[in-house]
Amino acid sequence: MKSAHAQHPVHSEDHGDQEGDHSVHKERNATLRFEHWGYRHASRNHFAVRGLNLTIRPGEHVLLLGASGIGKSTILEGAAGLLGDMAGEQAGTPQHQVAVEDADGGITEGRITVDDVDVHQARGRIGLVLQDPDAQAIFQRLGDNVVFGPENLDVPRDIAWQRVNAALDAVGMAGVQLDRSVMHLSGGQMQRLALAGALAMQPDVLLLDEPTANLDPDGVVQVVRAVHDVLDQTKATMVLVEHRADRWIDMIDRVVVLGLETDNDVRKINQNGFDDEINRDRFRNTVIVADGTPEQVFTDRNIDFNELGIWVPQRFRAPEDEIQRIHTADEPDYPAETGLPQTVLQTKELGIGRNGTAIAEHISIDFHPGQITALVGANGAGKSTLSLTLAGLLQPVNGEVVASDELAAPLTKVWPIDWTSRQLASRISYVFQNPEHQFACSSVIDEVMLGPLRTGVEEAKARERGMDLLRRFHLNQYAHMNPYTLSGGEKRRLTVAAALASMPRVLILDEPTFGQDRRTWMQIVHLIHDLRSDGVSIIVVTHDRELVTALGARVIELVPTEHPRDFADNTAETVAAQLLAPDAGEATLVPVSRVNEREDVIKPASRSRYLASINPVYRLFGAFLASLPLLLSLDWVSAAVALGLEFIVLMAIGFTPWRIVRSTWPIFIGAPGSALAVLLYGKAGGDTWWQWGWINITDRSAELALATGLRILAIGIPAIIAVLGIDATDLADGFSQILHLPDRFVYGGLAGMRLFSVLQDDWAALTASRRSRGLGDDNAVASFFPQAFALLVLSIRRSTTLAVAMQARGFGSDAPRSHARVSTVHARDWVFLVICLLMPVIALVSAGFAGTFSFMGN
Numbered sequence: 001m002k003s004a005h006a007q008h009p010v011h012s013e014d015h016g017d018q019e020g021d022h023s024v025h026k027e028r029n030a031t032l033r034f035e036h037w038g039y040r041h042a043s044r045n046h047f048a049v050r051g052l053n054l055t056i057r058p059g060e061h062v063l064l065l066g067a068s069g070i071g072k073s074t075i076l077e078g079a080a081g082l083l084g085d086m087a088g089e090q091a092g093t094p095q096h097q098v099a100v101e102d103a104d105g106g107i108t109e110g111r112i113t114v115d116d117v118d119v120h121q122a123r124g125r126i127g128l129v130l131q132d133p134d135a136q137a138i139f140q141r142l143g144d145n146v147v148f149g150p151e152n153l154d155v156p157r158d159i160a161w162q163r164v165n166a167a168l169d170a171v172g173m174a175g176v177q178l179d180r181s182v183m184h185l186s187g188g189q190m191q192r193l194a195l196a197g198a199l200a201m202q203p204d205v206l207l208l209d210e211p212t213a214n215l216d217p218d219g220v221v222q223v224v225r226a227v228h229d230v231l232d233q234t235k236a237t238m239v240l241v242e243h244r245a246d247r248w249i250d251m252i253d254r255v256v257v258l259g260l261e262t263d264n265d266v267r268k269i270n271q272n273g274f275d276d277e278i279n280r281d282r283f284r285n286t287v288i289v290a291d292g293t294p295e296q297v298f299t300d301r302n303i304d305f306n307e308l309g310i311w312v313p314q315r316f317r318a319p320e321d322e323i324q325r326i327h328t329a330d331e332p333d334y335p336a337e338t339g340l341p342q343t344v345l346q347t348k349e350l351g352i353g354r355n356g357t358a359i360a361e362h363i364s365i366d367f368h369p370g371q372i373t374a375l376v377g378a379n380g381a382g383k384s385t386l387s388l389t390l391a392g393l394l395q396p397v398n399g400e401v402v403a404s405d406e407l408a409a410p411l412t413k414v415w416p417i418d419w420t421s422r423q424l425a426s427r428i429s430y431v432f433q434n435p436e437h438q439f440a441c442s443s444v445i446d447e448v449m450l451g452p453l454r455t456g457v458e459e460a461k462a463r464e465r466g467m468d469l470l471r472r473f474h475l476n477q478y479a480h481m482n483p484y485t486l487s488g489g490e491k492r493r494l495t496v497a498a499a500l501a502s503m504p505r506v507l508i509l510d511e512p513t514f515g516q517d518r519r520t521w522m523q524i525v526h527l528i529h530d531l532r533s534d535g536v537s538i539i540v541v542t543h544d545r546e547l548v549t550a551l552g553a554r555v556i557e558l559v560p561t562e563h564p565r566d567f568a569d570n571t572a573e574t575v576a577a578q579l580l581a582p583d584a585g586e587a588t589l590v591p592v593s594r595v596n597e598r599e600d601v602i603k604p605a606s607r608s609r610y611l612a613s614i615n616p617v618y619r620l621f622g623a624f625l626a627s628l629p630l631l632l633s634l635d636w637v638s639a640a641v642a643l644g645l646e647f648i649v650l651m652a653i654g655f656t657p658w659r660i661v662r663s664t665w666p667i668f669i670g671a672p673g674s675a676l677a678v679l680l681y682g683k684a685g686g687d688t689w690w691q692w693g694w695i696n697i698t699d700r701s702a703e704l705a706l707a708t709g710l711r712i713l714a715i716g717i718p719a720i721i722a723v724l725g726i727d728a729t730d731l732a733d734g735f736s737q738i739l740h741l742p743d744r745f746v747y748g749g750l751a752g753m754r755l756f757s758v759l760q761d762d763w764a765a766l767t768a769s770r771r772s773r774g775l776g777d778d779n780a781v782a783s784f785f786p787q788a789f790a791l792l793v794l795s796i797r798r799s800t801t802l803a804v805a806m807q808a809r810g811f812g813s814d815a816p817r818s819h820a821r822v823s824t825v826h827a828r829d830w831v832f833l834v835i836c837l838l839m840p841v842i843a844l845v846s847a848g849f850a851g852t853f854s855f856m857g858n
Contacts (some may be wrong), residue, residue: 005076007346009377009737011647012023013294013528013681014577019207020481021662023027027200029058029059029116029205029235029236029237029451030114030115030124030125030204030205030237031055031056031057031058031114031116031237031635032055032056032077032079032112032113032114032205032237032239033054033055033056033112033113033114033116034054034055034075034079034110034112035110035112035113036051036053036054036055036109036110036111037049037051037052037053037078037108037109037110037111037112038050038051038052038054038107038108038109038110039071039074039078039083039084039106039107039108040106040107040483040560041074041106041607042104042106043482043484043485044485046284046610047107047109047284048071048074049071049074049075049078049188049286050109050284050286051109051110051286051287052075052110052286053262053283053288054256054288056237056239056254057237058237059235059236059237059516060237060238060253060254061231061237061238061240061251061253061254061763062238062239062240062252062253062254062255062256062380062405063240063242063245063248063252063254063255063256063294063429064076064239064240064241064256064258064624065241065245065255065256065257065258065308065310066257066258066259066308066309066310066517067309067310067517067519067520068243068309068487068490068515068516068517068520069405069487069489069490069535070258070260070761071208071258071260071286071485072168072209072241072258073076073131073241075241075387076128076207076209076239076241077128078108078112078118078119079112079128079207079239079695079779080126080127080128080207081112081119081120081122081123081126082128082804082807082808083106083108084100084106084107084108084113085100085108085260085758086100086104086118086119086121090476095836097098099324100306100739102449108798112154114126114204114205115204119443121438123153123446123813123815124149124201124202124203125203125204125205125811126203126204126206126207127149127198127199127203127205127206127207127808128193128198128204128207128209128808129191129194129198129206129207129208129209130194130211130213130804130805130808131209131210131211131214131488131515132214132801133187133190133191133193133194133214134190134711134758135160135352135798135801135802135804135805135806136193136194136197136805137182137190137193137194137755138751138802138806138809139182139729139750139751139806140181140182140183140728140729140753140754140757141178141180141181141182141729142176142177142179142180142182142193143164143179144729144820145161145182145193145194145197145652146164146167146168146193146196146197146627147163147164147200147820148159148197148806148809148811149197149198149200149201149202149809149810150163150164150200150810150818150820151203151711151817151818151819151820152810152813152817153810153817154815154816154818155730155818156576156818157818157819157822159510160818161820161822162201163200164200164820165197166200167196167197167200168196169198169231170191170196170199170227170229170230170233171196171223172192172222172224172225172226173189173192173197175194175624182754183757184226186219186378186379186380186614187216187219187379187380188215188218188219188220188379189558190224191211191212191214191219192222192223192226195211195223195226195227195230195353197809197822197848198231198808198809200487200807201810202234203236204236204237205235205236205237205238206227206230206231206238206244207238207239207804208227208238208239208240208241210222210241210242210243210450210515210551210585211240211242212224212242212247213242213243213515214379214514214516215379215543216377216378216543217543217545218723219378219379220284221247225245227248227251228250228251234810236840238251239571239677240252241317243311243515243516243517243518244311245311245313246314247312249313249315252294253292253293253294253544254291254292254293255290255291255292255294255296255298256288256290256291256309257289257290257291257297257303257310258286258287258288258289258290259286259287259288259289259308260284260285260286260287261284261285261286261287264350266729275286289295289303289308290303294313294316295316298312298313298316298385299316301318302463303577304531305321305518306518306522307519308517308519309517309518309519310517310518310519311322311518311576323546323549324466324548324549325549325550325551325552326525326526326529326550326551326552327531327610328526328530329531330371330533330642331532331533332532332533332536333368335552336371336372336529336552336553336554337371337372337553337554338368338371338372338375338390338554339367339368339369339371339372339498339532339537340369340370340535341368342368342369342404342406343366343367343368343404343504344365344367344368344369344403344404344406344407344612344633344709344811345366345367345390345401345402345403345404345407345416345428345506345537345725346365346366346367346401346402346404346538347363347364347365347366347390347399347400347401347402347765348399348401348402349361349364349400350362350363350364350389350396350399350400350401351363351396351397351398352382352385352386352389352396352397353363353382353385353393353397354385354394355732356397357397358397359382359385359396359524359592359593359804360382360386360558360590360591360592360593361397361398361399362399363386363399363590364589365391365556365599365676367506367537367539368537369505369535369536369537370462370532370535370536370593370675371537371538371554371555371556372528372529372532372540372551372552372554373536373537373538373539373540373553373556374540374541374542374547374548374551374553374554374555374556375387375539375540375541375542375556375558376542376543376555376556376557376558377557377558377559377560377592378558378560378585378837381558381559381560381592382558382592382593383510383558384433384510384541386558386590386609387430387508387510387539387541388430388768389401390416390428390506390508390539391416391424391430391506391508391772392415392416392417392418392419392424392771393430393768394417394768395417396417400415401415401416401417402415403415403416403427405697406714407427407505407506409424410662416428420776420777421770421772421773421774421775421776421777422454422455422777423770424771424772424774425451425454425455425502425772425773425774426456426502426504426735426774427505427506428502428504428507428508428772429499429500429502429504429506429507429508429509429772430499430507430509430510430557430768430769431495431496431499431507431509431510431512431540432495432510432765432769433510433511433514434765435483435491435492435494435495435553435767435770436476436484436486436491436500436627436794437762437765437768437794438495438526438769439483439484439570439790440769440770440773440775440786440790441481441483442477442482443476443479443480443481443482444470444479444481444482444483444486445463445466445467445470445480445492446478446492447483447498448465448466448469448494448497448498448501449462449463449466450498450501450773450774450775451463451498451501451502451773451774452465452466452501454501454502454773454774454775455502455774457753459467462501466501467479469497469500469501472491472497472523472524472527473494473496473497473520473523474493474520475493475494475497478490478857480668484537484793484797487518488515489515489516489517490797492512492514492515492516493516493520493524494514496509496512496524496527499684500527500531502773502774503536503537504537504711506536506537506538506539507528507531507536507537507538508538508539508540508541509528509538509539509540509541510541511541511542511543511544512528512540512542512547513525513542513544514549521547525547525550525551525818528540528551529550529551539635540553541638548810551598555587555588556587556588556590557588557589557590557777558590558591558592559589559590559591559592560591560592560593561591561592561593568587601799604725605722605725605726605727605730606724606725607655607659607663607725608650608653608654608655609653609654609720610653610828611652611653611654611722613828614735614828614829614832615738615823615824615825615826615829616726616730616731616734617728617731617734617735617738617739617823618825618829618830618833619722619723619726619832620722620723620726620731621833621836622718622722622832622833622835622836623718623719623722623723623836624719624839625833625837625840626646626718626719626722626836626837626839627714627715627716627718627835627840628715628827628840629718629837629840630642630711630714630715630843631715631755631846631854632665632844632855633844633847633848633852633855633856634707634708634711634854634855634856635707635709635852635854636703636710636852637843637845637846637847637850637852638711638840638844638846638847638853639707639713639714639843639851640710641774641842641846641847642714642839642840642842643710643713643714643717644712645839645842645843646717646718647660648838649839650717650721650834652748653828655721658719660721663720663721663724663774664716664717664720664721666714666716667712667713667717667720668713669706670712670716671709671710671712671713671716672709674709674712675705675706675709675712676705678701678704678705678708678749679697679701679702679704679705680693680696680697680701681695681701682694683698683700683704684696684698684700684701684702685698685699685701686698686699686700687699689702692724698740707854714843715752718836718839722836728750728753729750729821730821730823732746732747732749732750733783733819733821733822733823734823736819736823737819737823737824738823739820743817744811747806747811748806750800750807752799752802755798755799755802758798759791759794759795759798762791762794762795763791766794767787767788767791768790770783770786791814808828820834
């Protein structure tokens with residue numbers, strides 16, 4: 001296959017010579033400029049960002065700060081060229097003042113340039129790493145994700161793989177198996193993989209949107225070190241959005257703090273008495289509150305960082321900035337670590353896991369009213385698995401979770417897993433890690449009212465309780481908006497509010513402070529702390545060290561180990577938890593199976609070495625050639641001859657008869673059933689064997705039954721075996737390079753295949769969420785359609801996120817692209833097609849000589 005690269009070099013003036021361009025060590029920097037830039041998403045009535053003027057100079061490392069929901073992610077997506085269209089010329093109006101509507105209905109004002117070139121025309125010069133590592137895993141194989149960007153930039157094949165190796169080396173993943181499935185990577189590895197994918201494009205500007213927010217402390221260290229090393233080597237310009245900047249501060253040379261300038265004169269009160277924030281926000285502008293070195297900004301005591309929701313890095317904190325254990329005047333007289341003496345929930349020799357495989361066993365822990373428990377541990381250690389089991393949403397592998405008589409009353413069942421959905425919703429509430437798994441209503445206020453209504457609260461009281469919670473979480477202005485249109489931090493607060501609305505006795509929160517600025521973080525912390533006074537037992541799954549400190553929580557740490565069963569009584573084993581402050585005491589250890597870091601065993605494309613060597617596209621065509629001609633005749637001779645030839649050929653290339661049956665067993669089940677139906681109800685002819693009602697067995701129906709059964713086998717066996725084991729990526733490469741199908745269609749479909757593998761987990765999470773919220777008691781039909789609709793919405797949003805990730809890697813333009821994997825055609829591929837065609841031809845000719853040829857069964 002020829003490469004189009006020679007005719008269409010990619011930024012040769014900036015990216016160096018293409019020959020031998022195999023490292024990420026070249027110095028790359030650029031000026032990034034925002035000129036009166038603003039963007040309004042199609043789903044919102046106000047601008048997320050408006051009137052932004054900011055210049056980032058070549059080689060600068062800028063930390064972009066601001067309150068949750070102020071538009072930081074929007075700014076980065078705009079800088080990456082993922083939002084809006086280029087501003088056009090308009091007579092008498094400066095270009096930066098022209099508002100442009102894009103195809104999605106969004107509105108862009110102003111412009112963003114990199115070295116005075118509009119970012120929409122600067123493909124490949126800007127690399128973006130998003131906060132969710134799973135959303136950036138486009139393909140199933142690790143190496144395919146990293147090489148995707150260079151392919152889209154038309155980088156020649158050999159140089160593209162050199163870039164992959166250099167990028168993986170730069171992020172500390174040198175020597176990793178390129179064919180390894182992304183399903184077998186830890187959270188830290190997934191985020192480093194996303195970073196490698198951006199680095200392989202050799203961008204002049206690197207944009208990082210909370211790249212460590214989902215990671216455990218080890219993962220944070222890994223990603224920060226990788227970014228530091230890369231920036232030290234490349235001198236690239238960097239813009240970082242991160243609420244907690246302590247780990248990053250050594251590489252930051254400029255801090256920009258964003259705020260809002262609002263015309264309060266347009267503030268109105270609507271008919272419901274709520275602030276018309278949507279109308280007011282139409283007139284707000286994004287302004288720079290502070291701009292300078294970290295020392296200049298963080299030591300400026302004229303800036304109210306708490307009011308702005310900004311976390312001050314540890315080294316610059318004044319005593320009043322430190323997070324301390326919360327103490328209030330109305331605080332209970334018992335400590336948060338212990339709670340009240342009685343037990344509300346306990347585990348007895350509990351084994352947790354999924355699909356019947358235990359990752360931890362013999363867990364015996366008591367939970368008390370008024371107690372706060374923090375579940376901590378590395379990514380993938382099993383914290384969510386344990387918390388879902390405690391919540392009655394996941395079946396224990398063995399052992400049991402037992403509710404106290406007080407919690408269960410008036411029920412006789414004491415196992416939460418046995419409770420109905422409504423019974424569970426009024427006793428144990430669960431806040432899911434992904435907020436969108438929890439949404440079940442079309443408005444924010446309905447989302448908060450759902451729990452109380454399902455547990456029998458009157459509508460007026462449920463609405464009053466819901467609005468009170470929305471005000472406490474600063475969400476009341478969005479009461480009538482769709483939950484999906486909120487920012488990430490706002491979605492998180494909404495799910496916490498919705499869980500609290502049911503007034504449960506046990507509250508389990510999975511990463512409740514993720515994506516929160518300091519102000520909203522403090523509100524959540526105080527709210528959790530206040531619940532202790534009501535005797536609520538609170539269980540928090542978290543990586544947030546300061547949350548553990550502020551709550552004064554008891555800590556249970558899940559510790560990966562090679563042999564969990566070899567631990568002594570784990571409730572007696574204690575160590576200083578990784579997330580604890582030095583004076584915070586000890587943590588109870590729960591040993592769990594080590595996160596899977598094994599080498600993947602790459603399955604061959606077929607059990608036959610010959611078949612595995614055939615090009616996937618030719619294997620697909622061969623399946624059609626061997627099968628479809630047999631549809632021309634429904635007779636037993638052609639079917640029998642074809643079936644015999646197929647077995648001979650398959651055995652000649654390495655298949656045993658038993659392997660053929662095992663590989664195609666559905667056909668051997670379906671064929672006899674179809675033959676029986678034809679025997680009983682097929683065409684009549686010749687002597688009648690037996691007749692009863694509609695059943696009429698004759699010579700002709702018996703012959704057709706035999707022909708039908710044999711033909712199904714003769715068609716199905718080669719079709720299944722020919723395509724069984726084909727790698728989807730290799731097939732996509734063949735479609736693109738051999739058939740020249742559009743790359744957008746081919747690789748968009750390939751990315752969609754990975755999306756389908758994720759949707760299975762989404763369905764399970766939606767099922768658990770609906771049970772937790774009191775919606776799981778409806779009959780199967782009634783519950784299926786709302787859940788299916790929720791999955792549809794979630795899949796559309798995932799598809800949108802996937803499209804953004806692909807576009808951030810340069811995919812989707814009309815420019816030529818290269819292919820890092822070669823889809824070659826050899827003589828054996830043509831021989832394979834000839835053999836596949838000869839088998840049905842010989843069979844049909846045999847039927848003609850035997851006089852049994854029956855065109856389409858007539």
